[in-house]
Amino acid sequence: MKRKTTRVTSYDVAKLAGVSQPTVSRAFTPNASIAKDKRDRVLAAAKQLHYLPNSIAASLSSARSNIVAVIVGDMHNPFYSESLQAFINRLQATNRQVLAFTVEDGRDCDAVLMQALRYHVDGIVVTSANLSSDLISLSREVGIPIALFNRSTSDPTLTSVRCDSVQGGGLLADAMFAAGAQSYLIVRGDPQGSTSRLRVKGFRDALASLGIGDSAITEIDGGSSYAGSYRAISKHFDSPAPQFPDAIFAVNDIMAIGCIDALRAKFNIAIPGDIMLAGFDGIREGRLGPYHLTTVRQPIEDMVTKTLDLLGRDNQGEKSATQVNCVLPGIFIPGRTVPGLAEIAPDKALEADIESISGKN
């Protein structure tokens, strides 16, 4: 049996360098026990032949692929593309690769997850997607750890990392109450997900303990998107004499931005002059000049670190012995959409905001 495409293999290098094949392998392995002169000889031969170790073959024989699958549900929400970027950067820095997947709205995450399992990736990060318990147990059987990112788990045996929605919601309620808000509108997100629910809960709990009664709080559905919240706001206040609340809490930033745009364009509302407003996530867009959104930032970097840490730990052996649900606190970001918050001088805050946004072509 003969192949057409004869690629350069470690055997070719071994022959040229006058060593055995495993020695070539060692030359490319950090901290392998190999004499310096041999390593140099091998590397020289490799360069001469344009040899590149085949990671696929390495994965097969060593049973670790150095690949982590990252499944992103909604790339339309900047929070998730920022998260994906963070995963890529972090893994790249440790010589691992990212196999990236997206799951379109409501589509089954299962097919995609199956693909990931087939590649025998070292771990799977699932962001914002509902996965069936069948697949969860399958992945467990196959021995590939799964971690949920920014998702609290319906299945308590699943490892997950997320930001403290309840605490974060509370921070925003406190800030708005302190700024004098007495009536509130909450714009909800994805009814399927727990994230929206918990943020609302944290917000309402804090208000309750501040003495704000339920009658002062209204909730509407924002569809969890810019367009959805834009429409929701447009429709909600579409009456001859709309009753505007003192404050609006949109459960995520992209929705908050949709609300702001709708309020300004359709109702000529000033923010925070007429209505104060807050979001949740801390996406870069919220820092743009027209918004300066007051929000709670999810500590993406720390969450990514923790997620990969847990995935690696799972890999070490004990498997599903210790599932962990890691909850990190959110960071309150004072913007200009809630009055009386700017401790920092406006220009300084602006500069800081700008610094935090970059982007080259």
Place this chain on the structure above:
Amino acid sequence: MKRKTTRVTSYDVAKLAGVSQPTVSRAFTPNASIAKDKRDRVLAAAKQLHYLPNSIAASLSSARSNIVAVIVGDMHNPFYSESLQAFINRLQATNRQVLAFTVEDGRDCDAVLMQALRYHVDGIVVTSANLSSDLISLSREVGIPIALFNRSTSDPTLTSVRCDSVQGGGLLADAMFAAGAQSYLIVRGDPQGSTSRLRVKGFRDALASLGIGDSAITEIDGGSSYAGSYRAISKHFDSPAPQFPDAIFAVNDIMAIGCIDALRAKFNIAIPGDIMLAGFDGIREGRLGPYHLTTVRQPIEDMVTKTLDLLGRDNQGEKSATQVNCVLPGIFIPGRTVPGLAEIAPDKALEADIESISGKN
């Protein structure tokens, strides 16, 4: 030699189904010649054993990984995260995977490219990054095709797909001239890249043929980012009696947004009332309420299709025989930052804009 983790293999399935191992392989291969009853038997056995074909092993044996590497330079620019998403969606739909890489500003793309080559990916898409000619020839030797996305190539032997910067720049010049602009400011992008240069060229050429002399055109450096252009605008007009132009052309949308924010915040400029303005790319953020940016949209979907098409063609055999430089026309998007363009009724345009933006949590 014994392994600890005894995973289910095709042999296990073969034994249970009472067939040979290759038959199991055939059962999982579409259009393979296998009797229906055998396939059913195999699939049943596979399901019972929770068998998943090992794609890594398949890659090794078949010499095709079904993985395409996508190297993204700047995830801070939404254009590139949108592009990455488009690649993921398209490849996923054809049962291929994306190995995602990022290259930080100015860092060497080479190390990352090397990683991709090691995985023997079927092709590599390079977006916004400078790669050395060494690596280009290496990839050619290894037989892995590379395609540049939104990059014109210094190396003319490289396949590339991009939007017609010259034509696009011309469209914007025409629109602004038609709207009455007589004096122009151009905010340049990355001086390294050809993209910015070509867009500026197209813009200036069009102005020249409209009779606008060089003395009416100023160019400044915008650093190719939101922050960079924000600062550039702030500095450029920082004088007791600043001379504002009639029109500003920022070579990409994220910079255009930075310009708008700076003009509004620092100089209280109305757009397009005081100054008209245009960008380039067609990113989602440009559609947000406060901007409604007039721009030229890059046909991302078509560009992605074309890119993958070319990568696949390269793979078919003839290798570097036919390098292709595909240039697709940009699409003029009338926004509200250049007056007199809205052919569509304002509300309808807004709705269309909103529809084009989604995003769930």
Place this chain on the structure above:
DNA sequence: TTGTAGGCGTTATCAA
């Protein structure tokens, strides 16, 4: 430190 031998789990080839 180095080499020999064997296996990782699939697909490709060829004969039946």
Place this chain on the structure above:
DNA sequence: TTGATAACGCCTACAA
């Protein structure tokens, strides 16, 4: 259509 057998290119184990 099916099965036996040989690659694919590397890593691991073990002995030297």
